[in-house]
Amino acid sequence: MSMGFDKETFKKSVLFNMKNVFRKTVDEATPEQMYQAVAYAVKDVIIDEWIATHKEYEKQDVKTLYYLSMEFLMGRALGNNIISIMAQPEVKEILEELGFDLNVIEDQEPDPALGNGGLGRLAACFLDSLATLGYPAYGCGIRYRYGMFKQKIEGGYQLEVPDDWLKNGYPFELRRAEYATEVKFGGYVNTVWENGKERFVQEGYQSVLAVPYDMPIVGYGNNVVNTLRIWDAQAINTFSLDSFDRGDYQKAVEQENLAKTIVEVLYPNDNHYAGKELRLKQQYFFISASVQRAVMKYMEKHDDIHKFYEKTVFQLNDTHPTVAVPELMRILLDDYGLSWDEAWEITTKTCAYTNHTIMSEALEKWPIELFSRLLPRIYQIVEEINRRFQQKITEMYPGNQDKLRKMSIVYDGQVRMANLAILGGFSVNGVARLHTEILKNQELKDFYQMMPEKFNNKTNGITQRRFLLHGNPLLAQWVTKKIGSDWITNLPHIHRLAIYAEDPRCRQEFMDIKYQNKVRLADYVKEHNGIELDPRSMFDVQVKRLHEYKRQLMNILHVMYLYNQLKDNPNLDMVPRTFLFGAKAAAGYKRAKLTIKLINAVADVINNDRSIGGKIKVVFIEDYKVSNAEIIFAAADVSEQISTASKEASGTGNMKFMLNGALTLGTMDGANVEIVEEVGAENAFIFGMSSDEVIRYENEGGYNPMEIFNNNFEIRRVLMQLINGYYSPQDPELFRDIYNSLLNTKSSDRADTYFILRDLPSYAEAQRRVDQAYRDEAWWAKAAILNVASSGKFTSDRTIEEYVKDIWHLEKVKVELEEEA
Ligand code: H53
Structure with a gap:
């Protein structure tokens, strides 16, 4: 049992919450109210460990990981937190004494579904392992108002229903208004001269206030509590007549709308890039806020920004958070007045990138027009990164247009986020051995040849807890x-x-x-x-x-x-x-x-x-x-x-x-x-x-599904059932598209793309x-x-230990709770 847990105190805490929050006694309570009352009681236990953990981090001046991710697919917290404070048997007993079943109470919690699939769930498993192993870490993400949609099946079809997970309030989160941060969009960049130096300032922008909500990530039985920090957006000046008078009416309305829409919903695409403007806004929103906070926090305790990377590491979960690279550059150049080379050295020693896919439709490539309009200063910096990189490519491979075409960051009217992520950090990892080999030998071959030392594998893991x-x-x-x-x-x-x-x-x-x-x-x-x-x-x-x-x-x-x-x-x-x-x-x-x-x-x-x-x-x-x-x-x-x-x-x-x-x-x-x-x-x-066979077919052609169709009676029979109404008598054509996808070579894609x-x-x-x-x-x-x-x-514990050893270089921290007097 956790040091901070006492059965009688806990029971009192539940009864107190029931009375205080719902004005009820337990025998009048619904299971949902009981869930809330128990969750607040658990949070009460966690809070002390949370405070103690952060005290210890401060005291030891630890190096901190920021796991930057658009998605954290956490799943329910209550059951897991009870297990982590090692109080499951006691809580179960208490609930039974009060006439409730722990399973039923756990079922009342909505799944915080701030993620799509594997990538978001991996982030959640990593946070669990980091806390359990005692490594200082923040998860940084977005507090989507609506998470992954709920799926209903009606007449055999999927229907999407909004996931209003915050409807009844979320007991485990903590609003941290004191860390609110401004994030700027649009406008233009002005050059001003200060003490004989050129300085860049963004003007005519719209801004939003990023307000963090912290969720505790409870280590298993070790008193360590890390933080998942998810950002909410608020209008910077609440809309007022005042601004109308000043003639800023239009802008005030726009800022209000920007704040409302930016965190409204999680894009429900997994492994697929849709190129939506709002998505890029989401990316810059949470990255700018997280990076600004990380720099501020560092500077509260240190005076030399040049050593930032000694205490900070940013892990980019896929290309989605890649604007962290130019954002950190911006802060170092514009706010701290560093030279390009100084800023670049710090940035590339701070950032590291995980690649999670080779699917080409997942690659993020933003049109220059959109990127530069939304993030004018960031785009300038990206252009300069690209200019210097192209110079380097040309030096290494004189006259090789192919290398320039494949490796440039800005090319063909697009900003390529993967290339930026690879160049802007010190590490590039794949997520399973085979995947990393494919990255090195196929997808990212040119980068691997130029900078082999960056590439490494970290096979994924999951939390057994x-x-x-x-x-x-x-x-x-x-x-x-x-x-x-x-x-x-x-x-x-x-x-x-x-x-x-x-x-x-x-x-x-x-x-x-x-x-x-x-x-x-x-x-x-x-x-x-x-x-x-x-x-x-x-x-x-x-x-x-x-x-x-x-x-x-x-x-x-x-x-x-x-x-x-x-x-x-x-x-x-x-x-x-x-x-x-x-x-x-x-x-x-x-x-x-x-x-x-x-x-x-x-x-x-x-x-x-x-x-x-x-x-x-x-x-x-x-x-x-x-x-x-x-x-x-x-x-x-x-x-x-x-x-x-x-x-x-x-x-x-x-x-x-x-x-x-x-x-x-x-x-x-x-x-x-x-x-x-x-x-x-x-x-x-x-x-x-095998993957070699697949890749060979993809490169050399020669696959003809029609041959299989013609020669294999059983396959032919099954495919014909897709278009003869066998499974859709009302509409025999219903599955024609699926049939075509397997056989029809008329489209530009090869038929049966996935063999x-x-x-x-x-x-x-x-x-x-x-x-x-x-x-x-x-x-x-x-x-x-x-x-x-x-x-x-x-186990993700193994994965995390490998990240720590090869990439993050964090120190384990022990947290002792003081006995209460
Ligand atoms: O990431 C998982 C992998 C899985 C991969 C998945 C993923 C997403 O869920 C979303 C975007 C993306 O690029 C990759 O498909 O194979 O296990 C965690 O690494």
Whole structure:
């Protein structure tokens, strides 16, 4: 139990909150009110640790990491915080004494969904590990008024519903008005001469006030509490008649509107750049505020700005925060009067960049017109960075236009953020070994040749505290009973489980737990989606963002194929299987949304066909999000990780499934490669083209899906069912676009961009191996336990230690709480 936790005090605190906030006694309280009262009581405990942590940081004058990210997909805080202050049994007891169930209370919390998918969730796992390992860090982001939309399925289609997560107030956040910071947009740059020196000032701009809200990030059982600082926008002068009188009416209205719109909503695109002006405003807004604050905080304690990088590191989570590079330059040049070379040295020693994708549609390239209009001074600085860099390229590769074309930062009317991020920092990392190799040898080859010392790999990880300890209590307790609780902060120790994989009784215990978790998921799906699941069937799960490269389409085409087999032969000997899908599609991504409709259309037909004796069932789980993800991972038998090789930079869901004892059915892509390396190919189901083969086809051509269509009857039959109304009798043309995407070469894109038809036969073959393997329960249990036992590498604690050692160079801090008098 945490030093600061006392059961009686806590109970009093809950009762006090109930009275003070709601004017109620507990027996009158709704679960939602109880949630609030408990959350405030937990925050009370955390606050002391939070204060103590920051005192210690100040005292030791620590180096601090700023993890700059447009997204933090935190998931619910209450359950996790209770676990982190090590008070779960006590809080559970208190609630029972008061007539409440902790699970029900936790369910009242909205998921703070300030992120889309993998990238945002990774940021959240990193914050958890940083605090647990005792490293000084801030997460810096945006307090979106509306987070990731809630998904409803109606008539098989996705509907987006706004996520009003702040509706009832958020108990864990703390408004820090004292750190409000001005951020300027637009206008023009004026040159003034001061003491014989040229100085640049932005004039005629609009500004907004950035106001930070802090959320505590509680380390596990170590009294360390770090901060997630998310910025809200406010109008700088509240709109008043005063300004009307001064003739600034128009500007006052504009500033008011700017503030309102800027943090309004999270763009729901994952791995896709849409080029929206408001998005660039969001980027500069939170970066300018965060960087200004970081500099101010440093200068409060130090007098030499030249050593800024000794105490500060900025990690850029993808290219989204790249304006941090010119923003830091601006502050150093314009506010501190440093020379270009001095400013550049400090900046490039402070910034480091993580690349999360090679998908070309994700690359951010802002039109010069827009960029320079919105950020005139920043654009000047970018131009100068580019001018100097082009000079360097020309010196190194005289006359080589190709190098200039590929590496320039400003080129062809665009500002290329990835190039700026690579040049503006001291480190460039990929997120899995294969991904980093592809960056070095393909995507970023020219940069790697010029500056090889910057490139390094940091294979992603996940926090076992949320995805096993909190999400799967039955398995967590079982693991602890077998090997002790060390794994909670030292996941590699989970390898000690391996010996139990040989023990028939342990296998049985493991399978019983899996079964109970399947019942729990079945209950969830029944309650939320009204669909019955059979927990005795095999649960085959694909949950992740909907994207063509992730190939949910291949999965459902295979289900359609299986169904045809069953219709041909109702006595087909197969293990009953439930195919579960969960995925949000970006609101404007038509084909992705049509794929959701297809999955639901197939589900409709198959689930209502009595003739197949319930051998397959297809379920689309509505509104996939962090809180139900925890339940889903715990219940999975098979983990579908079937992206086109080379396209999934890492994947992190794959790791969460493994930790919960699901077997991977996947391609040799992203971190799957390393997962298979840890658990052994014999305990996974691998299929499909290698990334080398994919890249060769992409470079040299020669792939013709029509050939496959013509030669493979089963594939042809499935594809014809997309356009003959088999799954959409009312509208036979409904899925024409999907059919065309696989076969039609008329468009400028190659047909079947993601090699679905090419991999489908080998996927079907791997699925047959899964079916065979599942029949041998002893084998399956053993392989599942070995997956859990081999998951040690994939803790985000390991990832963070690697970042610290190779990039951030932070010192661990210990926080002792003073005993209260
Ligand atoms: O980042 C994850 C990776 C995953 C990758 C994902 C990602 C986004 O979620 C959004 C944008 C982007 O560039 C990359 O797709 O493979 O695991 C965390 O690194």
